Amino acid sequence: MSWNDFHQRQQALAETLDSARRDLSAAFDTVPTPFRDTGELLAALQHKWMQQLTGRVEVALDDTEDAPHDDRVKAVTMAWRHTVNANPGLRAALDVHSDDPTLAEATAREHRMLAIAAGLAEEHEPAQDITRVGRAFLKLLRATPEPGERARPSGLRKLIPSL
Template sequence: MSWNDFYQRQQALAEVLDSARRDLSAAFETVPGPFRDTDELLAALHHKWMLQLTGRVEVALADTENAPHGDRVEAVTEAWRRAARDNPGLRAALDVHAGNPALEEATAREHRMLAVAAGLAEDHEPPRDQARVGRAFLQLLRAAPAPDQHTRPGRLRKLIPSL
């Protein structure tokens, strides 16, 4: 891929996400030029999401290692929530297309990364088990209310043994 191709793809992704912020259903009515089809566009969007998410997870884990009472589950939870909050159009576009088979493997990779990063699965465990744990973790993360000034962090941690 040339630099020109790269910039065209980035511009097309930005336009799709801008459109998704205004009208999610209309954002995918046509596939922008640099992409062959919706599947390729979704793969590029998920890649963009993973860049946002993994960067935040890595920083959160580094901060947790240096904290006296660091909690990897809470660190990964907050990193995911921050990535979703900072990229609402991207997250919404992926959520709307979550059932698309084109996202199946990419989503499983995301789930595996979340499970291992949170310390809920180990690198040596079968990928299917890692993905299952990560999927359950993400479901809990999304179901649990985000902490505010009236709640204490750690509420999600209490639910983890039920995995």
């Protein structure tokens, strides 16, 4: 990929996210050049999300390592929330397309990364189990309000069957 291609892709992603902020339902009506289809565009958006999330998780874990109480779950939770707050359009665009098969493996990798980073699973465990733990952890993150936010009506009862 040339620098021109890279910049063209970055510009197309920025335009898509800008469009998603204005009208999420219409943001994917047309696929911008240089992307061939919605799947390729979604894969690029997922990659962008993972770059942001992974960087924040790594920094949070480094900061937690030096803390007196090694709370990896809290560190990963805060990193995920900071990433969502810094990229609301990106997260919303991916959430709207969460059932797209193109995102299945990348989403599973994200779930595994979250589970392992939070210390809820070990790398040597079966990938399917790690993915399941990460998916449950993410559901819990989404269901639990941020400090100062009112509780949402979902809660743990919806998570228990998925474990």
